[in-house]
Amino acid sequence: MALDDDDNPALAAPPPAANTTAATPDAPAEETAEDLLEDEGAAAQDFRVFATLFKKNTHISAQTIRKGEKDFESHGTQLQADTLEQSRAAMQEVLSYTRIHSGANLVRGWYFPDWWADYEEGEEWQDSKAEDGKKERKPFGHIRDRVVILEGSSTSTQNLGRAVTGQAKDRPGRGRDWLLPEEALYLVERGSLDLWWPTREFGEIFPAPPAAPVEGKAPNPETTDANPSAQQADEEEDEEDEYANGFPLSLQAAYALLVGPDDSRGKISLQKFQVYSNLKRCGYNVLRAPPNPPNPNQSSYPLNITIKTFFSSLLPSLAPSPPKSGPLLKPGLYRSYNQIFAQLSLIERHIPSPILPSPLPSIAPYEIHFLVWKSSQKWTKLRHAAPDFYLSVVDAQESEVPQMEEIFGLLEQTPWAPPRKEWEGNHGRLYARLKNGWRNVLMAVVDHGVINYMSRSLQEDCVFPYKAMVPRD
Amino acid sequence: MALNQQQQQRTSALTKIVLNNLQHQHDWTNLHPHTQLNLPRALLYGLPPKRLYVHPDEQVEIIRAEKELGGDGRVPQEAELEWVLPLHLSEKWSPAQFAGVFDAIEPRPPGSGEITKAEEERAPWLAYKGSRRGKRVLLATVQDDSTVTYYWMHDGLVKPRQN
Amino acid sequence: MATSTADHPPVRISLIAGRYLVFDIDAVMVLRRSHGLCGVLTGTMPQNPTQNLFLSLPQELRAEEARMLVDRGAAYIADEPNDHLRLLKEMSSGAGEKRREAYLRELREKRVTAKRLFDEEKEAVRKMHEGKRGKAKKGKQTQKGEGDDSLFFDSAPSAAVQPPAPRESLPAITPSTSNAMLGEPAGTSGAIADEDLPEPSAFYKELNRRGYFTTPGLRFGGGYSVYPSDPFKFHAHYLSSCYGWDEKIPMLDIVTSGRLGTAVKKSFMFGAEREEEGKAKGEGQVRMFCVEWAGM
Numbered sequence: 001m002a003l004d005d006d007d008n009p010a011l012a013a014p015p016p017a018a019n020t021t022a023a024t025p026d027a028p029a030e031e032t033a034e035d036l037l038e039d040e041g042a043a044a045q046d047f048r049v050f051a052t053l054f055k056k057n058t059h060i061s062a063q064t065i066r067k068g069e070k071d072f073e074s075h076g077t078q079l080q081a082d083t084l085e086q087s088r089a090a091m092q093e094v095l096s097y098t099r100i101h102s103g104a105n106l107v108r109g110w111y112f113p114d115w116w117a118d119y120e121e122g123e124e125w126q127d128s129k130a131e132d133g134k135k136e137r138k139p140f141g142h143i144r145d146r147v148v149i150l151e152g153s154s155t156s157t158q159n160l161g162r163a164v165t166g167q168a169k170d171r172p173g174r175g176r177d178w179l180l181p182e183e184a185l186y187l188v189e190r191g192s193l194d195l196w197w198p199t200r201e202f203g204e205i206f207p208a209p210p211a212a213p214v215e216g217k218a219p220n221p222e223t224t225d226a227n228p229s230a231q232q233a234d235e236e237e238d239e240e241d242e243y244a245n246g247f248p249l250s251l252q253a254a255y256a257l258l259v260g261p262d263d264s265r266g267k268i269s270l271q272k273f274q275v276y277s278n279l280k281r282c283g284y285n286v287l288r289a290p291p292n293p294p295n296p297n298q299s300s301y302p303l304n305i306t307i308k309t310f311f312s313s314l315l316p317s318l319a320p321s322p323p324k325s326g327p328l329l330k331p332g333l334y335r336s337y338n339q340i341f342a343q344l345s346l347i348e349r350h351i352p353s354p355i356l357p358s359p360l361p362s363i364a365p366y367e368i369h370f371l372v373w374k375s376s377q378k379w380t381k382l383r384h385a386a387p388d389f390y391l392s393v394v395d396a397q398e399s400e401v402p403q404m405e406e407i408f409g410l411l412e413q414t415p416w417a418p419p420r421k422e423w424e425g426n427h428g429r430l431y432a433r434l435k436n437g438w439r440n441v442l443m444a445v446v447d448h449g450v451i452n453y454m455s456r457s458l459q460e461d462c463v464f465p466y467k468a469m470v471p472r473d
Numbered sequence: 474m475a476l477n478q479q480q481q482q483r484t485s486a487l488t489k490i491v492l493n494n495l496q497h498q499h500d501w502t503n504l505h506p507h508t509q510l511n512l513p514r515a516l517l518y519g520l521p522p523k524r525l526y527v528h529p530d531e532q533v534e535i536i537r538a539e540k541e542l543g544g545d546g547r548v549p550q551e552a553e554l555e556w557v558l559p560l561h562l563s564e565k566w567s568p569a570q571f572a573g574v575f576d577a578i579e580p581r582p583p584g585s586g587e588i589t590k591a592e593e594e595r596a597p598w599l600a601y602k603g604s605r606r607g608k609r610v611l612l613a614t615v616q617d618d619s620t621v622t623y624y625w626m627h628d629g630l631v632k633p634r635q636n
Numbered sequence: 637m638a639t640s641t642a643d644h645p646p647v648r649i650s651l652i653a654g655r656y657l658v659f660d661i662d663a664v665m666v667l668r669r670s671h672g673l674c675g676v677l678t679g680t681m682p683q684n685p686t687q688n689l690f691l692s693l694p695q696e697l698r699a700e701e702a703r704m705l706v707d708r709g710a711a712y713i714a715d716e717p718n719d720h721l722r723l724l725k726e727m728s729s730g731a732g733e734k735r736r737e738a739y740l741r742e743l744r745e746k747r748v749t750a751k752r753l754f755d756e757e758k759e760a761v762r763k764m765h766e767g768k769r770g771k772a773k774k775g776k777q778t779q780k781g782e783g784d785d786s787l788f789f790d791s792a793p794s795a796a797v798q799p800p801a802p803r804e805s806l807p808a809i810t811p812s813t814s815n816a817m818l819g820e821p822a823g824t825s826g827a828i829a830d831e832d833l834p835e836p837s838a839f840y841k842e843l844n845r846r847g848y849f850t851t852p853g854l855r856f857g858g859g860y861s862v863y864p865s866d867p868f869k870f871h872a873h874y875l876s877s878c879y880g881w882d883e884k885i886p887m888l889d890i891v892t893s894g895r896l897g898t899a900v901k902k903s904f905m906f907g908a909e910r911e912e913e914g915k916a917k918g919e920g921q922v923r924m925f926c927v928e929w930a931g932m
Contacts, residue, residue, distance in 0.1 A: 084866055097692075099809060100754070189685075189692075190685035197728070248743065250811040251810060254810075260652075270655040450855055521932075526930075562887050567879070568880075568882075571925055633926075
């Protein structure tokens, strides 16, 4: 069974949300502190079920398909020992699988870690889909970190990889897709990429294209690759020469080459990779966040919000401060609670604002690392709406609970995302508003391969008292 | 000296709060403070109105015994004396201090009824009140508003109850 | 399948960017069966890559687990990036020619096996379909169906069941480990000196000695989740935290952890190594305490 490749789902296109089996597309957004309390459901891996569900030609008996009940403790019975042994044997069988790439589905990548080492990334532009013919800026490409070049293309390049445009026409390997370390490793892991170690120079494996290919069109992975010369040549060559240009690498080697400390070019930390692949498996689209996120807070916003916030921010300070020795409340006759409440409010409340006069800098590791989009047919690596989630990856062992300034520094890297209008009002959806906050960030906390997602949002800290005090008449 | 005295007053106030709480809110009886030279502070011991702790293994023995009795047969569960350690929520204790408390006490508070070997052999669950009883104290944690929360602390690895 | 693991050669643990990984399924089984270690499987499962419930190799270990295995002589830790880079560069030049040949030979053997199994599978599927079609045709033919079938398949393209002709392309494969490249047995190339590795806590060693399995405790808010045996079969008994012998623990932490533990039917367990005169760190007695809600 181990080499059964006939209907290997790995070779299918990346799944739309409907196809994801185990996790709902909304999972990370919904996961909250309650998940801490859930029982081991997610942690329980019953490989006996897996072995029967995903292996072909298996005699499925009710006994093996039933999810194994866990016991409280060992009774020393043979039955218990047997079911444990079955689970272990099933795990061994499932994990002994070897990744196969059969002819038609072969996508080969080559590890050239230094090809873009000196590349200076500026802004790249592409034709806009809008009719005014304006150009729009391409998402930041992290070109220097791209270390694996794809030979040929696959369906996955719609979502992954990047071709570097603006290169000289006789530049070797021109127009090909390059992968970031996490993209390459993820594809290797899911069995969709055959990663090779080159033993020849780049130019020998990817000779400069003989003629100029189509220019000025938006890259289309299906058509840009008019020149799979290396691939063809390879098939025609003798067995002896099959490895003339290099040889395939193992999964272990892929990890050794592509996983590295945070600050090393062309590598990704294991924690970040674990989060990346976790999200990809769920069907999300994930891109590395640009190094200096274009400050979303400096773009222009409708003036009315600004003015409103500006004036409301003046309100508390207008109230006269009480004498130092008290009383808080000036003696007198009051006809409305509002006057009383206004005097009781001593500390200026924080009013969330779309404009940050001096945004706090983010403090490592509390930075935005990934931009995440829910699965969508329209999404492409170059054209997409604003991200659904801004994600920060934190190691559970190496970092403490963040300080306020770290949280603010993180939140202020994300755009203004106020609660929806329809949630407002006395009978509005208070909890939805509280949950949403004014800026949002997801934190993925990684503890040795176990990931917990937490959402943090900037709250209007006086949402209750202040809103309640607003005149009701 | 003054500081020491103040501290003593504080812990004795703590003990008093817990004692009152056990007596009046939780209907404990036979409550006694317990001092000992090698104890960092006074403990309490007393009798809860009903049995407070049943070890999971004892539970199994009881179920087995009740099955043998058949039908509606029940093994009576008499309350047993328990140790109580009064603490304030703002305190910080080290493992060494907790170990000190456990090292100083017997598993069963003074005045616990004797259970003979013969009795234990006849009714195996009784051993969990006798020779097989581990050391445990009830942590009585007092908050500033004099709310008291109660948690068991066992000495050593004791598997959780399954209810 | 081998169940005896006692004399398995030391397991290779790959140290990559400060994390400890195991790529060899045989090693994973040895750790699970003989050393009470389950680690965390973190890789995408190629057979079904769009789910997060069943994950695959590599297996991630905690530093102290890795160190404990090294101390036991059951594992060694390799500086995997440097080891790989060194060997790969060597294999690209004449110096590593032998290693390269050996690696490619083994790779080819695997590809041939893959091809054979692949073809057998295809053949079996086709046989099944043929069988069904035969029955669908119904009538007189069913009588001699059996004979016909075997005859038909005997005369079927024989290349499919025999070792493939050299010119026929073999499928490409990605092996899980680099064992074929590192040499067999994997050898201790690139091993890191013991003293450069963090010490395991006496607390963890004690749990392992008593046969408890541990997993990262993040999901349940503790240092580790502690299982009475293999988590495949058992629920965790404890959420645990390890402290210093004289480390002051806020009562609030004990109460909240106890509460959290009770909520998931576990007990909050904390422990510390007793510091004693004349005993080195890691040699002292380990005291453990369990906290659960009293229900009053």
